[in-house]
Amino acid sequence: MSGxxxxxxxxxxxxxxxxxxxxxxxxxxxxxxxxxxxxLVAVMGPSGSGKSTLLALxxxxxxxxxxxxxxxxxxxxxxxxxxxxxxRRRRIGYIFQQLNLLGSLSAxxxxxxxxxxxxxxxxxxxxxxxxxxxxxxxxxxxxxxPDQLSGGQQQRVAIARALVGERRLVxxxxxxxxxxxxxxxxxxxxxxxxxxxGAAGVLVTHEARHAGWADRVVFLRDGVxxxxxxxxxxxxxxxxxxxx
Amino acid sequence: xxxxxxxxxxxxxxxxxxxxxxAAFEESTGSTWPLNIGQVYTTLSRLERDGLVRxxxxxxxxxxxxxxxxxxxxxxxxxxxxxxxRTDRPRDELAIKLALALTTPGVDVRSVVQAQxxxxxxxLQELTRLKYGSNRxxxxxxxxxxxxxxxxxxxEVRWLDHCETSLVRHQPSDQAPAPPRPGDADARAAAxxxxxxxxx
Numbered sequence: 127m128s129g130x131x132x133x134x135x136x137x138x139x140x141x142x143x144x145x146x147x148x149x150x151x152x153x154x155x156x157x158x159x160x161x162x163x164x165x166l167v168a169v170m171g172p173s174g175s176g177k178s179t180l181l182a183l184x185x186x187x188x189x190x191x192x193x194x195x196x197x198x199x200x201x202x203x204x205x206x207x208x209x210x211x212x213x214r215r216r217r218i219g220y221i222f223q224q225l226n227l228l229g230s231l232s233a234x235x236x237x238x239x240x241x242x243x244x245x246x247x248x249x250x251x252x253x254x255x256x257x258x259x260x261x262x263x264x265x266x267x268x269x270x271x272p273d274q275l276s277g278g279q280q281q282r283v284a285i286a287r288a289l290v291g292e293r294r295l296v297x298x299x300x301x302x303x304x305x306x307x308x309x310x311x312x313x314x315x316x317x318x319x320x321x322x323x324g325a326a327g328v329l330v331t332h333e334a335r336h337a338g339w340a341d342r343v344v345f346l347r348d349g350v351x352x353x354x355x356x357x358x359x360x361x362x363x364x365x366x367x368x369x370x
Numbered sequence: 371x372x373x374x375x376x377x378x379x380x381x382x383x384x385x386x387x388x389x390x391x392x393a394a395f396e397e398s399t400g401s402t403w404p405l406n407i408g409q410v411y412t413t414l415s416r417l418e419r420d421g422l423v424r425x426x427x428x429x430x431x432x433x434x435x436x437x438x439x440x441x442x443x444x445x446x447x448x449x450x451x452x453x454x455x456r457t458d459r460p461r462d463e464l465a466i467k468l469a470l471a472l473t474t475p476g477v478d479v480r481s482v483v484q485a486q487x488x489x490x491x492x493x494l495q496e497l498t499r500l501k502y503g504s505n506r507x508x509x510x511x512x513x514x515x516x517x518x519x520x521x522x523x524x525x526e527v528r529w530l531d532h533c534e535t536s537l538v539r540h541q542p543s544d545q546a547p548a549p550p551r552p553g554d555a556d557a558r559a560a561a562x563x564x565x566x567x568x569x570x
Contacts, residue, residue, distance in 0.1 A: 170491075172535065318502065334491060334527035335520055338498035343491050345484070355488045355495070 134198055134295050134326035135161040135184055141192030142179050142349075153179040155349040156193070163294070166318065166327040168337035171346035177330045178299060180346065184328055185218050185297045186210050197295055215244045219288030221298040221317070225280050227272040227287075234259060234268035237287045246291075258286035262316055278309035285313060289320050296320060296327040302336060314339045373405065373413050374422075378446040381423060381438040388414065389433075398511055417442065464526070468533060479537055487530045494523045 142154040154176045161167050169177050182188035183195050186202045195202045197217060202210060227236050238255035242248060259268055262282040272280055281303065288296055298317060302310030318339050321327045329340060337343045345353040373395075380386060380394045388410045395405050414436055417423040422442035426435045438446070464486060471477045501516045 172531065315502070332531075333524070334494055335498075335524040337491065338494035338520065338523075339502075340495065343488075343495065345487070353484055353488050355492045 133160045133162055133196070135159070135328065136196040136199075137180070137184065137193065138196070139193040140180075140183060140190045140195060142176075142183060142188065143191045152349050154183070154190070157346075157349070157351055158193075159344065159351070161295075161326040161328060163324050163326055164321060165342070166321045166329060166340045168329045168331060168340035168343045169346060170332065170334070170337050170343055173332075175346040176349040177346055179349075181297050181299055181328060181330050184295075185220060186214050212244070215240050216292070217294055219290075219293040219296045221285055221288045221296065221301040223300045223303040225272075225284040227280060227283060229272050232269050232271055233264065233275065233283045233286075236272070236283055237290050240287065241291055254290055255286070258290040259283070261289065261320075262286045263312075278305055278312070281305060281309070281313055282316070285316055289316075289325075294325055296325050298327065299330045300332070301329070302331075302333070310336070373409060374417055375446065375449045377410070377413055377417065378422060378438060378442050378449075381436060382443065382446060385426060385435040385437045387429075387433040387435045391436075399515060480534065483530050483534050483537070487527055490523050490526050490530070494520060494527070497523065 137157055137159040140154055140157045141152070144151045144153060157176070157180060159167065159180075169180060171177050179188065183190050184197075186195070186197070186205075189203065197213060200213065202213070205213060227233075228239070231239065234252060234255050237258050238248075238251040241251035241254055246254070256265065256268060259265055262285050264279060264282050264286070267275065267279060270279075272283070275283065281301070285301070288298075296317065301317065302313050305313065314336055317327060317329070329336065331337050341356060343355045344351050376395055376399075377391055380391055380398070383394075386394065388407055391414075392405050392407055392410050395410075396403070414423060418425060418436075420441075422439055422445055423436045424439055426437055428434045468479070468482060471479045471482045497516050497520050501513055501520070504513050504516070
């Protein structure tokens with residue numbers, strides 16, 4: 127998997143080891159992965175296989191002990207803390223199971239916050255935040271505080287915050303959490319739509335049904351990518367049941 | 371499910387002739403179950419023999435519509451009220467294959483598991499793609515058919531995950547399982563079970 131000019135995310139032979147000596151834990155061992163615009167890649171694997179580590183490295187929340195991570199061609203290792211923080215705010219959206227919405231801010235303010243922290247004027251940040259809330263189907267609830275929203279609505283606000291502005295890379299870790307299956311599906315639908323509009327995404331999940339939304343599914347085992355699947359476009363065969 | 375109950379359900383909407391029935395059947399199953407017109411007419415004649423439908427006079431175009439009878443309605447109601455029996459479904463070749471893989475020397479069971487998981491995952495991706503493209507309200511029956519296949523595929527992946535975890539616990543090293551001894555009662559029972567399953 128060589129470098130690519132249009133890759134939004136590139137992991138090149140990435141290693142992540144925690145600790146040293148005999149007690150060292152090798153969370154990732156030489157993982158390479160390229161994600162292009164319009165592509166959603168799901169990462170599956172048992173607990174402890176390195177899924178969350180991969181996502182943290184992709185988002186610049188953690189640094190590899192070997193190899194390189196690039197976002198839009200920019201090697202994250204070459205950035206200082208400030209540069210990294212700026213890139214994270216501007217280019218990368220995170221959707222976690224823990225929503226991390228600020229209870230003292232309205233839904234609209236929560237969504238606008240990363241933009242305002244980044245120096246966008248208040249008025250423009252709120253306009254962009256409103257567009258993002260509209261995208262997730264909550265244009266009328268911008269004034270509500272998190273505790274006045276249902277679980278599904280809170281998750282949508284968190285997604286709006288991840289998608290607001292010009293984020294090209296969306297990283298999601300079990301984004302549907304404890305949502306019921308319909309609401310969870312709506313969340314994935316939103317994610318898929320954003321990806322189809324040109325973003326790139328990585329979805330960490332242990333739910334096969336959710337990974338089904340991805341263009342590619344990669345399987346991690348003991349810190350190594352063991353397999354990759356992509357649809358073959360053989361719908362007729364699938365429906366007639368003759369694939370068995 | 372039998373085609374006859376499918377046709378009865380369609381006739382409950384109103385009278386239809388053969389080609390209409392075939393089109394409506396395929397539409398309501400999202401073409402997951404293609405029917406040929408011969409099957410439709412054979413089924414209709416059996417339904418007529420059993421008094422569950424009655425033919426109406428031919429139209430000017432030479433098409434003969436059929437109508438559901440009261441007996442047909444009762445049969446249909448009974449069908450809807452009766453749960454589908456699990457024993458009526460085809461045997462699960464995959465479960466048998468894995469059971470055999472475990473007791474066959476030289477087979478890398480984890481590879482078998484992973485190959486199947488990739489294939490099933492691929493199917494899930496295809497199904498999800500189809501669902502994503504079917505958003506109109508009138509697509510609901512079709513989406514539910516797709517959902518059924520999605521949930522089955524998901525269950526299969528979950529079971530494969532479970533198999534893999536069990537394998538890891540039983541074999542900390544990557545050694546192939548020991549071949550069963552001829553006198554091993556468990557192996558004999560497993561082979562007998564697998565043989566019976568395969569014969570069904």
